[in-house]
Amino acid sequence: MPVIDISSDPEALTMTVTAEFTHPLERVWAAYTDPRQLERFWGPHGYPATFRTWDPTPGGLAQYHMTSPKGERYNGVWEFLSIEPPNRLEVLDLFAGDDGEPLPDMPSQRMVLTLKATDEGSRMVMTSHLDSLEALQQVIDMGQAEGVRDALGQIELVLTGLRATAQGRGTDVEILDDTHVRITRMVEGSREIVWRAYHDPDLLRQWMLGPDGWSMTECAPPGPVGSTYHWAWAPDPGTEGEPFGFEGKVLLTGQPGRESVTESMIGMDSPVTTNDTTLFEEDGATLITTLIEYPDAETRDMILGTGMADGMEASYSRLETLLAGL
Numbered sequence: 001m002p003v004i005d006i007s008s009d010p011e012a013l014t015m016t017v018t019a020e021f022t023h024p025l026e027r028v029w030a031a032y033t034d035p036r037q038l039e040r041f042w043g044p045h046g047y048p049a050t051f052r053t054w055d056p057t058p059g060g061l062a063q064y065h066m067t068s069p070k071g072e073r074y075n076g077v078w079e080f081l082s083i084e085p086p087n088r089l090e091v092l093d094l095f096a097g098d099d100g101e102p103l104p105d106m107p108s109q110r111m112v113l114t115l116k117a118t119d120e121g122s123r124m125v126m127t128s129h130l131d132s133l134e135a136l137q138q139v140i141d142m143g144q145a146e147g148v149r150d151a152l153g154q155i156e157l158v159l160t161g162l163r164a165t166a167q168g169r170g171t172d173v174e175i176l177d178d179t180h181v182r183i184t185r186m187v188e189g190s191r192e193i194v195w196r197a198y199h200d201p202d203l204l205r206q207w208m209l210g211p212d213g214w215s216m217t218e219c220a221p222p223g224p225v226g227s228t229y230h231w232a233w234a235p236d237p238g239t240e241g242e243p244f245g246f247e248g249k250v251l252l253t254g255q256p257g258r259e260s261v262t263e264s265m266i267g268m269d270s271p272v273t274t275n276d277t278t279l280f281e282e283d284g285a286t287l288i289t290t291l292i293e294y295p296d297a298e299t300r301d302m303i304l305g306t307g308m309a310d311g312m313e314a315s316y317s318r319l320e321t322l323l324a325g326l
Contacts, residue, residue, distance in 0.1 A: 002020055003019045014129055015139065015145065043147070044150035045150050045154075049066050058081060062080070064076050069251060069276040069293070076095060087115050090112045092110055110128070126148075166287055179297065180293055182292075185287075187285065197319060198221070199222065201221060204216065204219050209233065213239030216233055218232040222253065225250050225251065225252060232246075251274070257278060258276070271295050273295075
């Protein structure tokens with residue numbers, strides 16, 4: 001985690017984030033000033049950003065929105081005030097409505113980002129200046145500090161690159177908090193073909209099987225927003241276990257990059273989770289990231305304790321073999 005300090009100063013009306021990187025400042029500067037790189041980490045878990053416009057000149061605007069797993073959109077605008085590559089960026093950061101216009105009842109922030117080289121790489125200091133103590137308290141209560149910490153926790157993949165970060169790690173499970181778990185797995189293949197493997201019943205039956213000795217007996221994959229899906233498995237002859245299945249509803253879909261669904265076990269009074277899956281392609285490989293939201297920590301630990309990660313790794317290994325032949 002690159003963040004080393006987040007602090008607020010009620011007298012100066014500021015919130016300051018300090019982070020250190022093992023990468024040169026030019027690399028970090030590029031991540032913050034290229035919208036395609038920035039949108040990969042600018043946003044807390046489950047709320048990725050999409051930059052619709054980008055004009056990094058004094059007086060120019062950057063318009064973006066963050067999308068929740070349920071499809072809710074939260075809009076923002078940057079007005080660029082000054083740019084001094086690769087050391088300093090100053091913007092007016094505003095909350096906006098669906099029409100792109102700033103919301104008058106929401107706080108505005110003058111955000112100043114500075115970078116300097118260190119012996120180990122670089123240091124970033126990002127200071128947000130508020131207009132009043134009430135505005136400062138409002139952004140604190142909204143969880144801005146936690147959101148920035150989450151965002152910078154995702155920047156390493158951007159700075160280092162997909163293969164250097166994820167290749168050979170297998171299925172990686174990260175417990176983010178009491179109710180959220182992030183599962184990542186890199187596979188060889190394009191984003192489009194991985195998306196197809198997640199939605200073509202003939203392909204799904206070949207790889208989404210969990211441990212050896214099981215077969216998929218029902219396969220109705222997710223479709224448009226509002227549609228339902230279900231799939232079920234049964235043990236092959238000679239394999240112990242009871243048939244089971246999952247069902248849910250599609251909350252968000254954005255082919256070929258993101259899909260969010262609810263999930264619960266068929267025929268059981270089981271907890272409902274939200275599974276938000278994104279696909280990111282780089283250099284011919286695709287990172288599959290699934291952010292799972294559980295109702296509580298007890299449910300989280302119970303489901304993780306079933307060996308879910310091992311079953312997912314077995315399935316992903318089959319997926320890679322399948323993709324190699326497509």
